Amino acid sequence: MEDLSDVFDIYAICACCKVAPTSEGTKNEPFSPRTFRGLGNKGTLPWKCNSVDMKYLRSVMTYVDESKYEKLKWKRERYLRMEASQGGGDNTSGGDNADKLQNVVVMGRSNWESIPKQYKPLPNRINVVLSKTLTKEDVKEKVFIIDSIDDLLLLLKKLKYYKCFIIGGAQVYRECLSRNLIKQIYFTRINGAYPCDVFFPEFDESQFRVTSVSEVYNSKGTTLDFLVYSK
Template sequence: MAIRNFSVIAAACENFGIGVNNKLPWRLKNEMNYFTRITSSTQDNSKRNVVIMGKNTWLSIPEKYRPLEGRINFVVSRSIKDKPDKLDGLFKDLQTALEAASSSDKVENIFIIGGEQVYRESLNFPECHKIYLTIIDAKFDCDTFFPKFDEQLFKEIDELGVSKEIQEENGLKYTFHVYERQK
């Protein structure tokens, strides 16, 4: 089964930290709105986007926000045996989840939304086409990290609808970056 191009989306602080104790170390409402807009927007109103995440990312989403609204939610886990009711798909590995998302004609875009292990694995797929990375201009004590990636392979691009301006919220500055895999 062919895998379609997909994107990775994350927010990380200066040391590439993305979480601590299975929680985000910051509260940035506007950054979260950006995440929702990017992962929810489709050109074709009859289609939806898939968000693929690991078990810990799924469990870190407050229950009242699970599943992520307006998106098809897939979880990759070897330890969850039975699919939770609210979940659209449960898969033993990332390859199978990507194949399932790629095979549906109801899916427009596929996004990997965490955590560390799923990000690391996804960056090795040749179909990993874009990285949407918010960089927070601060250091946080984290126990999970966004993997370093080859900036020769993934070049930063300007993307319509993604601001290059420095954002500021709750005393924190951050910037949005989009990287695209070079052929």
Template structure:
């Protein structure tokens, strides 16, 4: 059975996910939402680690003191870099190369695979034939955005009524309401 690919993202009502290399609501911090991200992307299987795959811009948008993401195998995608950026564990030229790396060199250590951005990487994952889950934090306030999540097509993804460990209750921090949603790819 093929490995399930997971993506985690927080998006405004217009599916905006970034503005000038930051989260759209920056400098506001959504600590509970960030804890949700950390809990999802950190492994729970003994002796293994989750893999986080991200584009170069996403890597550099993470504050240097938080790179690499602790207790996770960090893979950065770039066609330009010749070596992993300082702190990253692995460099891959593209998404398929990153997945091949997971299945070959990292197969014994890797637990779940998580895509954490950016936009083109989400697009590629959402178009793949692999079983896919999207963990979306729907931010219920619009902020200015210049980077967007691709449309979540209802003929490709179904919103799950519930998912273990993910609350459906409305959340609020710093005057911003949001809710967690999980979508699963419809297997053709």
């Protein structure tokens, strides 16, 4: 059985902080993989916007290598032909949706609405919003609106793109991880503890290994580094 995370090159990318102790006195375990799990608080980031992290996220999500696209395209078209031969789908190849090769970014409605108006849609990326309530009439910007992960897979079959990045929120991460649809996780560790009410989901860490750890940076009064988990 084909690994769809590899066929469609689907990645997760996120930043997480330590969680401030609750009133019950729960503490972060200093060496636990779950130490860094805070994603959000009251509809925004738990920490002050960090320019080092934002620059890193933007660079990862906008980088494409034109020379590698033909190989990716061949891999995806091979899968579609095999799927069609088994009666599981059509033989639609990647479309010419953009003049230049770009990455796809997929986000839930709350994430989309949290983006400042002047940055919508996220530039130099194909924006996809996952929502069961949002309609095209609600969104003036040029984005794709889907209502399920299954619809995302259908969309990826038809798009011309380099990589697909899942950028949140927690429920979108959770479903993609539970369905084994994530090839790698680009994970920023914000080394500070903050109140949080949204958390990165637990996942089977036996399926992933840390393949990259950056140097430690200091910004906005806290340290941070960047990990990559790979299957």
